[in-house]
Amino acid sequence: MKRIVAETAVMLSLAVIMSLSPYYSWLFVLMSIYSLLTLSWLFMRKAGRISMGHSFLFGFPVFLASAGYSFSSEVSIQLFIAGCALSFVIFYIFAEMTGRTAFVFLTLVFSIFVWVSSPKLVFEKGGYLTGGEVGFSFPTISQKELHILTGGTLTLFYLIYRIIGESRAGYFMRAVGDDETASKAVGIDLRKIKALSILLSGMTAWSAGIIYGLEFGHISPEIFSVEISVFPFIASLIGAGNPFASVLSSFGLVYLSKILNSMYPGLMGIVYAAILILSPKIGWWVYVKGKRLDEKAG
């Protein structure tokens, strides 16, 4: 419990320190969005499902909401709720009908499919065409409000993640993640656990999506890009699957992307590619180091 309090205190301190400058406040919001995405990914990972298409869960409801916002706020809210429900159902069906390996492929291919096909959504509004590759506008709020909202959301979902991790449901998720057949044999309801992990993952991702929309005031099909899909995988890989380290690595990756992309646009994409190419080696190295650290701490 002490550790959870200390970790939360570190995050809140970062939120306070970064609120002092407008640029760092903007950066904090961006870092928190990606950290929420990583936490969302970890919820699903806990139950043994590695999603490589998390951009769909993150982007789909807010993409629909932004399309609906072209008509009215009410339509936007209704479409957001429909998007949340639909993305949950789709991921649940994927988890039910596939094994672990096929789930990785299916989510990745599906998110790329949505990325490729979403620019086809174009409609006429007031004599102008909206959508396509440009996307749709989205409402914004003041930076101060956004900073508080983001800091609060990140802290809330981090606490939920840690508290659930230590609860009965969290142990069930871990058991299902380790061995589905054995979990079934001891009476764990696999469907309920999978649904719970996807729901928690979805709630985190949907919140991140809304904050993303509020931060940029605009949603384009790039929200489904492969870079966003693979981001939580990379952050978790560097953070050795530890939630706090993964949140910090998400912060670090976003900061690094700002530095590298300002040096040369697109440079961070090369770093992501290099990490993915070396991921089998990095994963092994991080795992061994993590084990050693655990042994020392023990």
Added chain:
Amino acid sequence: MALNFLVSFFSIALMALLVSTNFRIGKFLNLSLGGLFAAGGYIAYFTPNPVFAALSGLLFGTLLSLAISKICRSVIEATVLSLGAGILIERGLEIVHRSSYYYFVDFDYSTYVILLGAVSYLFVLGIYLSPLGLKMKFVEEDHELAELYGINTGMIFTVTTSLASACAVLAGFLSSGSLAISPTTGFGYLISGIIVSALTAQLRQVGAVHYLALLAISFAAARFMEVLI
């Protein structure tokens, strides 16, 4: 109209063939094929030489297969590595040719995709109907057992990945005339290929029958998949 349909059909069928051979023989989903397709378009713009395009693909495929053999221990690891390789190509293209996001070439060889697709299918079917086909089917069905029986699975894997990569670059080169060339050009083709390949896999066939089914499903799906490409 009919010619356009044939170009779309063979483009999808070719990508499905490349995805399928890599998955069945190499045991991984080759996600670098989309990037290689886009690279073919860039080669058409800057160095309009199909031999150079094919050789570049061949070299890349060989390096990719070597990297997978050295580093990866599972299907997921190999797939993630190939995704990284695909992103590396796209970002590399974007960085190197930043002066303009879209490029257009002033020639159109897109009808040659029909020839490339037909030759590729005939080549694969020819192999499966030859004595080598038995070995290939063995590798498809049980990789480890095939290795135990003395089949050089490593060599088959390298040759398959290299040829598939060369074909993807060449397809991108030939299609460039009908496309706005950008780093993400190949994703639509890749996804179409994966969908057709996944649908055909449900029939649970092996060898030449599988590839004939792949061709038939590509034909049936071409009209719907045209939207993606």
